[in-house]
Amino acid sequence: MDNTLRVLKKVFGFSSFRKGQREIIETILSGKDVFAVMPTGGGKSICYQIPAILMGGVTLVISPLISLMKDQVDSIKDVGINAAFINSTIDKNKIIEIIEDSLIGKYKLIYISPERLEMEYFVKLIRSLNISQIAVDEAHCVSQWGHDFRKSYRFILPFVNSLAKRPVITAFTATATEEVRNDSVKLLGLINPYLHISSFNRDNLSINIHKEVDKLEFVKDVIRDREEESGIIYCSRRKDVDGLYSYLKERGYNVAKYHSGLKDEEKEAFQDDFLFDRKEIMIATNAFGMGIDKSNVRYVIHFSLPKNIENYYQEIGRGGRDGEKCDCHLLYSREDIPSMEYMINTSTLLNRREIELRKLQAMVDFCETQNCYRQFILNYFGEGTVKQYCNNCSNCLNSDELRDITVEAQKILSCLYRTKERYGISVIVDILRGFSGPKIIDNKLNELSTYGIMQEYSSKFIKDVIQTLIEEGYVDRKEGTYSMIRLNSKSINILKGKEKVMARLKDSVDDTVLDQELFKKLRILRRDLSQSEKVKPYIIFSDSTLIQIANLRPKSREELMNIRGVGEKKIEKYGDRVLRVVHNHTLIKSKVN
Ligand code: ADP
Ligand code: MG
Ligand code: ZN
Numbered sequence: 001m002d003n004t005l006r007v008l009k010k011v012f013g014f015s016s017f018r019k020g021q022r023e024i025i026e027t028i029l030s031g032k033d034v035f036a037v038m039p040t041g042g043g044k045s046i047c048y049q050i051p052a053i054l055m056g057g058v059t060l061v062i063s064p065l066i067s068l069m070k071d072q073v074d075s076i077k078d079v080g081i082n083a084a085f086i087n088s089t090i091d092k093n094k095i096i097e098i099i100e101d102s103l104i105g106k107y108k109l110i111y112i113s114p115e116r117l118e119m120e121y122f123v124k125l126i127r128s129l130n131i132s133q134i135a136v137d138e139a140h141c142v143s144q145w146g147h148d149f150r151k152s153y154r155f156i157l158p159f160v161n162s163l164a165k166r167p168v169i170t171a172f173t174a175t176a177t178e179e180v181r182n183d184s185v186k187l188l189g190l191i192n193p194y195l196h197i198s199s200f201n202r203d204n205l206s207i208n209i210h211k212e213v214d215k216l217e218f219v220k221d222v223i224r225d226r227e228e229e230s231g232i233i234y235c236s237r238r239k240d241v242d243g244l245y246s247y248l249k250e251r252g253y254n255v256a257k258y259h260s261g262l263k264d265e266e267k268e269a270f271q272d273d274f275l276f277d278r279k280e281i282m283i284a285t286n287a288f289g290m291g292i293d294k295s296n297v298r299y300v301i302h303f304s305l306p307k308n309i310e311n312y313y314q315e316i317g318r319g320g321r322d323g324e325k326c327d328c329h330l331l332y333s334r335e336d337i338p339s340m341e342y343m344i345n346t347s348t349l350l351n352r353r354e355i356e357l358r359k360l361q362a363m364v365d366f367c368e369t370q371n372c373y374r375q376f377i378l379n380y381f382g383e384g385t386v387k388q389y390c391n392n393c394s395n396c397l398n399s400d401e402l403r404d405i406t407v408e409a410q411k412i413l414s415c416l417y418r419t420k421e422r423y424g425i426s427v428i429v430d431i432l433r434g435f436s437g438p439k440i441i442d443n444k445l446n447e448l449s450t451y452g453i454m455q456e457y458s459s460k461f462i463k464d465v466i467q468t469l470i471e472e473g474y475v476d477r478k479e480g481t482y483s484m485i486r487l488n489s490k491s492i493n494i495l496k497g498k499e500k501v502m503a504r505l506k507d508s509v510d511d512t513v514l515d516q517e518l519f520k521k522l523r524i525l526r527r528d529l530s531q532s533e534k535v536k537p538y539i540i541f542s543d544s545t546l547i548q549i550a551n552l553r554p555k556s557r558e559e560l561m562n563i564r565g566v567g568e569k570k571i572e573k574y575g576d577r578v579l580r581v582v583h584n585h586t587l588i589k590s591k592v593n
Contacts, residue, residue, distance in 0.1 A: 004029075007050050011079050018043050020196050024170075025050050028133065033193040034170040035139070035185055039200050040317035041293070044172040045072070048135035052109050053081060057132035057167075058102050061111045064138050064150055068291040069111050076109060085111040086122075099125050114141075114152035117159045131167045134160060136188060139171035143183040145355060147175070147310040157189040169193075174317070175310040178382045200313070200381050204320045207373040208394035209330045212514075215303060216247065218331060222299060223253060223281060230274070231299040233283045234315055236340065240303065245283045255281045258288035286311055295322040301329045305336040307344070308359035309366060309380050332367040370468065370504055372396050398504050406494065408454070408465050409474065409501045413491050415450040416475070424483035429462045435561050436568065458564035461505065468503045518585045519550040525581050529574060540574065541565060553582050 004025050008014050017025075021043060024036050028051040038044050052059035063069055069085040076083045084098045084107050101107060116122045134156070140146035142153035160169060171188055185193060210218060219233065235241045238259040245257040256270040256279040273279040275294055282288065286306075297319040306312035312330070319326030337360075344356045366376050373393040378384070389396045415428055423431075423445075430437060431445050434452025445451065454462055466485070469475045475491055478484035493499040513519045523537075523546060530537040541549075545565035554560040557575050561568075 003054060004050055007053055008046070011050075011053065011081065012046060013079075020198050021047055024194070024196050027194040028168055028170055029054060031168050033168060033190040034196065035181070035190055035193045036170070036172050036196040036198075037176050037181065038172070038174060038196075038198040039202065040174045040314050041321050042174070042198055044137070044174075045076075047172065048133065048170050049076060049081070049109065051133060051168075051170075052135075055132040057130035058107055059109045059133040059135055060126070060131055061109055061135045061137060062114050062117075062153075062156060063111050064114060064141050064148070064153075065290055066113055069113070071291060073109075073111055081109065082107050083109040083111065086116060087111075087113040088115070095122070095125070099129065102129050114150060114155065117155035118152055123159060123162070127163060131163065131165075133168050133170060136169070136171040138173055139184050139188065140173040140176050140180050142187045143180045144352065145177075145183055146180045147308050147356075147359060149352065154187065157187065160189060174314060175381070177380070197383075200378055200383055201374065202317065202320070203390075203392065204323055204325050205316055206325065206327050206392045206394075207316070207330075207377075208328060209332050209367055209373065210394070211332050211367075212334070213331060215331045215333075218329070219244070219248075219301060219303070220251075222301060222327075222329065223248075226280075226299055228280060229298040230277065230280050230294065230296055231282070231301065232289070232297055232315075232318060233281065233301045233303055234288075234306070235283065235285060236304040236307070236336075236343070238285060241283050241285055244303065248281065248283070253281060254279045255283055258282060258284040260285070260287045286315065289315060289318050292318060293321065294318070296324075297321070297326060298324075299327045299329065301331065303331055305332060305340050305367070306330075306363060307340060307356070308363050309377060310359070312363065312366075313377055313381075330367065337364060370395065370464075370471075395504070403503065403505065404500055405465055405468070405503050405505065406497075406500045408457070408462075409469060409494055410497075411450065411453050412462065412466060412469065413475070413487065413495050415448070415453075416485065416487055416491075417495070418448045418450050419445070421478070421484070421486045425463065425466055425485065426483065428466075429459050432462055433457070433459060433561075434568075435558075437558060455567070459562045460564075464505050465503070468505065469501070472501065474501060513547050514551045515553075515585075518553070518582065519546060521581050521585055522546045522550055522578070525577060529577070541570070549578060549582065553586060554579065555583070 004022065005017070008017060020036070020038065024034055024047045027034050028048065036044065036047060048059060048061065063072065066087045066089065069087055073083045073085045086095055086098060098107070098110065102110060136156060138148065141148045141150040142156065143149065160166060169188060169190055171184065171190060173184070176184065223231065233244065235244060238261045241257050241259050245255055248255045256274045258267055258270055270279070274282045275292070300316045300319045302312065302315070306315065316328040319328060340360055341357065344353060344360060348356050362380065366373065366380070369376050372389050373395055374390040375388065391397065411432065412428065415432055419428065419431070427439060430440060431448060431451055432454035434455045436446055440446050470477060470485065473490055474494060475485045476488050478486050490499070494501060526537045526540050526546065529540050533540065542565055545563060548563045552559070552563060554563065557571050557579070560566055560571055560575055560579065
């Protein structure tokens with residue numbers, strides 16, 4: 001048996017390496033730099049710990065989270081390897097003691113926080129050691145294109161350069177897009193490193209997105225279903241954590257909470273309650289979970305929109321560590337987008353805002369995609385696979401049948417053709433729906449043969465079809481514009497009926513009422529109208545039309561026109577009164593708030 005395997009068994013008690021570990025360890029032992037990307041829970045630690053044990057001298061581990069360092073050191077000490085950590089919680093005398101002890105070979109590993117490298121006296125002390133490896137954990141922190149930029153990571157390279165003998169440098173991360181990867185390799189000064197990238201796929205996580213649902217009801221349904229099973233509920237703000245915690249606690253659920261506003265003792269107590277299964281449900285901000293290795297998390301709910309895909313994937317990655325199934329539910333509401341943007345704009349340094357907003361946009365695109373969610377994530381991390389459908393995400397398992405939308409596509413494409421590709425998407429939609437706004441009349445677009453040929457569809461549906469056509473390459477975006485599209489050779493095939501377009505699209509309107517009060521007022525108006533017009537209420541507006549009006553709160557005739565079931569005639573007859581009800585209601589609401 002070779003040395004590495006013996007250490008794995010004897011020290012760590014594991015019988016075999018996971019994919020990639022052995023190669024990484026052997027490369028390090030041969031003295032070559034390594035850059036390894038492995039998902040959270042993939043087993044990065046032993047990749048630098050086993051070489052640390054087998055090599056002479058000491059391994060410095062640079063790790064960004066002070067709160068984790070003690071745990072990491074405790075757990076390696078627990079398997080009988082002597083290690084120490086140095087961060088702002090350790091005083092100067094103790095540091096000197098640690099250094100002196102290492103000089104006589106007491107420690108195999110010393111964990112340090114990157115900020116230490118900014119301190120001259122510390123750098124001087126540590127330079128006296130025989131350093132055989134520098135392991136950089138969470139290596140993406142060095143890149144400002146990543147999601148966790150840490151300025152002090154930039155001190156690593158100068159530190160390495162100041163050493164009399166260059167040790168082997170190894171870097172580990174769970175999240176790195178190609179851009180971040182290349183940047184990190186450069187900024188850490190890795191020399192021709194061995195690059196290892198594990199597959200990011202975690203088959204046992206089912207990825208589900210639920211749009212515009214009643215979030216509290218949803219959460220209660222899941223936890224009732226999952227009695228006595230562990231789950232994590234992530235919220236983006238502390239106050240949402242507190243609110244949801246009280247709400248569920250009052251209803252008798254066994255909940256714990258965690259965010260950076262709590263006292264250290266509270267955080268620790270709650271965390272332990274959760275880790276030791278005394279409380280099943282953890283409600284937390286993204287401050288919770290770093291380095292947590294609880295194996296039996298059976299569901300992860302995102303109560304609000306995560307800031308980026310990196311965070312999201314890391315957070316759901318805390319589920320199903322034992323390889324058993326874990327259900328991940330993201331509760332997506334478009335209303336969350338502005339508050340997330342606000343958070344980024346107010347809490348991010350100016351030079352990072354654009355990057356963060358770009359990442360948020362990718363997060364929104366992910367939530368909005370009609371295709372396989374897993375595929376989207378894997379592509380995001382640069383992992384293209386042949387398989388199109390995973391059959392373990394809510395898009396793949398969507399009960400909506402894949403439907404043939406060729407006819408709808410043909411109508412849209414011929415409208416593009418008739419208008420000589422001169423108008424933006426919203427005008428195209430207006431023409432197809434037979435809307436007669438000034439732009440339409442002035443340009444005589446109402447005389448086109450395609451005018452009003454999709455009257456029975458909602459604007460949203462037509463826009464969704466157009467989106468599908470763009471995504472599938474059946475039309476192209478006009479260079480440099482966002483809202484203009486043009487025909488290409490694939491469009492011609494559809495127009496000629498040579499190719500079919502398939503998509504999973506919902507034609508139905510959303511029927512959750514967001515504002516009950518307004519809905520009620522609109523029902524009263526409908527009843528009044530029905531009495532004066534002497535027709536049945538549903539002839540005037542169907543329930544689903546009223547729900548849409550209540551949810552969307554149109555402010556003008558044009559916006560009202562965008563609602564399914566509202567045509568020119570209805571606007572003429574009832575438009576003003578509907579708009580007045582909505583307007584007055586909104587006015588009262590804004591005064592109350
Ligand atoms: P990461 O840092 O990549 O998120 P860790 O290094 O904390 O992951 O490892 C996650 C878990 O996997 C730990 O409990 C660790 O002991 C376990 N582990 C690592 N390598 C193996 C292996 N070869 N066999 C079994 N368990 C392993
Ligand atoms: Mg780790
Ligand atoms: Zn899928």
